[in-house]
Amino acid sequence: MTQATAIAIRDLTKTYKDLKALDNINLDLEPNRIYGLLGRNGAGKTTLMSILTGQNFQDHGSVQVFGHEPFENDATLARICFIRESQKYPDDFKVHQAFAAASLFFENWDQHLAQELMKEFDLPAKRKIKKLSRGQLSAVGVIIGLASRAEITFFDEPYLGLDAVARQIFYDRLVADFAEYPRTIVLSSHLIDEVANLLEHVIVIDKGQIVIDADAEELRGAAVTVTGDVAKVQEFIGTAKVLHRDALGALASVTIESQLDAGRREQAKLMGLDLSPVSLQQFVVRSSLSSASERVDEKSEAWS
Amino acid sequence: MNRIIKVARMQLINKATFIGIPLLILFSAFLFTVVIWWLVRRNDAEGILYGGGAQAPMWYFLALGIQALTLTFPFSLGMSISRRSFYLGTLALFATCALVLSVFYYLMGLVETATGGWWLDGRFFALQWISENNWFIQIMFYFVLMVLLFMIGFLIATIYMRWRQMGMVFFFTSLGILVIGAIALITFTDTWMQFWEWVMTWSAGGVTLWGGLAAVLMAGCSYLTLRKATA
Amino acid sequence: MIDDSKPIFIQIAELIENDIVSGVLAEEAQVPSTNEFAAFYRINPATAAKGINRLVEDGLLYKKRGIGxxxxxxxxxxxxxxxxxxFQQQFITPLTAEASKLGIGINELVAMIKTSSDT
Incomplete structure (x- = not known):
């Protein structure tokens, strides 16, 4: 397999009436990695994935999947699997018939894996799809996504209605199967804490714009929360970029974007300040919020 | 090409939808009709008895056209199928089913004639207006009618998939205006008599020809509409 | 096990180092594979590989082709x-610094260390 870019996105813009769902997006996705596509509801995640899989279309810009436009391109689409959060199935289909259909279209389909997963998720093969619970419906999507072994697989909030145990099965199976059959996985989620450790690369989208596009490992430890006396905290953080600030009387808790070395940590200790790690989830939340307020600032400056 | 055939195979995963239900409808309609004829004959009725039950599966095809799209199209997008493959595969499958069923109608019409209308002088398959034509027109007549009804359902469903409620409102409003306009025109020009006389001159061959053209036109429209439809 | 304070590959490297120091992983013993680490800690296999490679670069682990x-x-x-x-920098310096802050003399400190190592 070549190491060429799996997905290349240039100046991608999509507008729904007066809502800018995607605002001039540029992104490159490498093959055989697990990507996290994170962001709030309505940030543009599903729209982006729909365009990448030829299910929707852009207003401007281009997308290339393995060097080809995916829209109406059977050869390229055959290498992609995208099961929506609200995926519809033919009403009269039974669970095993949905898998039979998937096995027709996904060349690498592994029926054995599908059957194992069906057992693990406790999914009744002969039940009609329309009689499944929300969680069972999600399990059908998860199984198609995993067993398809498509070269690029998108999971769009795949866990709706799945309990903690079922979600853990999904994560475990994803890691195990990815290790054995490396491929490009794009995992869209807002349960960031749950998936954080699975990700190699993190893309955060907010109001149709990319706010973070970085290796997950770079983000871990990239921020720290400093807690203590207001004046001392201020002295310690200096000019570091502040992501978030909380105050309680004379006590301040400030999250800064900064990687502290041992010396700085020592200094904090001597100043009587508490340092606490920032999880990927907190980091993403803080970053999107601060990027949102920055954009507001830009706008108000433009107005003045 | 391969994926087009796979779409047809996907539509056949549940064999009831395309094959089982139409046959079931046809046979129960036929059975009911024959029972009714038999009861009528016991009361010493005279003359040929007609039954319109052969149409029954065709109306199911209208619903099938809608169902094939609303249910299977969003699923097929999830199966990474292009709209073109979905369209061609679904239509090819339906056309094949319709052709087989049309031939079956024709053959049953022959049996009907040979048995003197199932020994009851009834007409179910071999309505005189149709059976007086040659075999080709007979088969094509049934075929075109089935495809036409399927395409009507398919086109309406495509418009819904593409433009949702607004599309439906626009489509049915336009259709209503057209129909009312035509009725008004005939009424105000006082030409209802001429209209019905004209209708009486229709031949099975002519209906087949014009119906076929309408079906082809609708097929083209639904493809162009589907190209930009989303799940 | 795995926390948010620093990159996971460093944590994986440290976990293996600990096992080597404590003897859980003896000299010439086989280390679990990247995929086993990934599955066990539920982390990305590429990240696990990065942690292991760091130890290979440091010469603490070595590869046998096709074996592990x-x-x-x-x-x-x-x-x-x-x-x-x-040890001096990480433990002794902060220890003496804190002790002097609290007014604990050096003899008293030694005595305290003795008591805690006895238990």
Whole structure:
């Protein structure tokens, strides 16, 4: 397999009436990695994935999947699997018939894996799809996504209605199967804490714009929360970029974007300040919020 | 090409939808009709008895056209199928089913004639207006009618998939205006008599020809509409 | 196990180092594979590989083609020496600093250490 870019996105813009769902997006996705596509509801995640899989279309810009436009391109689409959060199935289909259909279209389909997963998720093969619970419906999507072994697989909030145990099965199976059959996985989620450790690369989208596009490992430890006396905290953080600030009387808790070395940590200790790690989830939340307020600032400056 | 055939195979995963239900409808309609004829004959009725039950599966095809799209199209997008493959595969499958069923109608019409209308002088398959034509027109007549009804359902469903409620409102409003306009025109020009006389001159061959053209036109429209439809 | 304070590959490297120092992983013992680490800690396999590669670069692990990763001979000793060097800086300096802040004299400190190592 070549190491060429799996997905290349240039100046991608999509507008729904007066809502800018995607605002001039540029992104490159490498093959055989697990990507996290994170962001709030309505940030543009599903729209982006729909365009990448030829299910929707852009207003401007281009997308290339393995060097080809995916829209109406059977050869390229055959290498992609995208099961929506609200995926519809033919009403009269039974669970095993949905898998039979998937096995027709996904060349690498592994029926054995599908059957194992069906057992693990406790999914009744002969039940009609329309009689499944929300969680069972999600399990059908998860199984198609995993067993398809498509070269690029998108999971769009795949866990709706799945309990903690079922979600853990999904994560475990994803890691195990990815290790054995490396491929490009794009995992869209807002349960960031749950998936954080699975990700190699993190893309955060907010109001149709990319706010973070970085290796997950770079983000871990990239921020720290400093807690203590207001004046001392201020002295310690200096000019570091502040992501978030909380105050309680004379006590301040400030999250800064900064990687502290041992010396700085020592200094904090001597100043009587508490340092606490920032999880990927907190980091993403803080970053999107601060990027949102920055954009507001830009706008108000433009107005003045 | 391969994926087009796979779409047809996907539509056949549940064999009831395309094959089982139409046959079931046809046979129960036929059975009911024959029972009714038999009861009528016991009361010493005279003359040929007609039954319109052969149409029954065709109306199911209208619903099938809608169902094939609303249910299977969003699923097929999830199966990474292009709209073109979905369209061609679904239509090819339906056309094949319709052709087989049309031939079956024709053959049953022959049996009907040979048995003197199932020994009851009834007409179910071999309505005189149709059976007086040659075999080709007979088969094509049934075929075109089935495809036409399927395409009507398919086109309406495509418009819904593409433009949702607004599309439906626009489509049915336009259709209503057209129909009312035509009725008004005939009424105000006082030409209802001429209209019905004209209708009486229709031949099975002519209906087949014009119906076929309408079906082809609708097929083209639904493809162009589907190209930009989303799940 | 895995937390948010620093990159996961560093944590994986440290976990393996700990096992080597404590003898859980003996010299010439086979180390679990990247995929086993990934599955066990539920982390990305590429991240696990990065942690292991770091130890290979440091010469603490070595690769046998087609078989797997093994602990280099002498790795425990080298790690222990490294840690001894850091011991002063990591533990003794803060200890004496805190002790002097609290007014604990050096003799008292030694006595305290003796008591806690006896238990």
């Amino acid at each position: 990763m093994f602990v280099t001979e002498g790795a425990p000793q080298r790690l222990r020496e490294q840690r001894r060097e850091k």
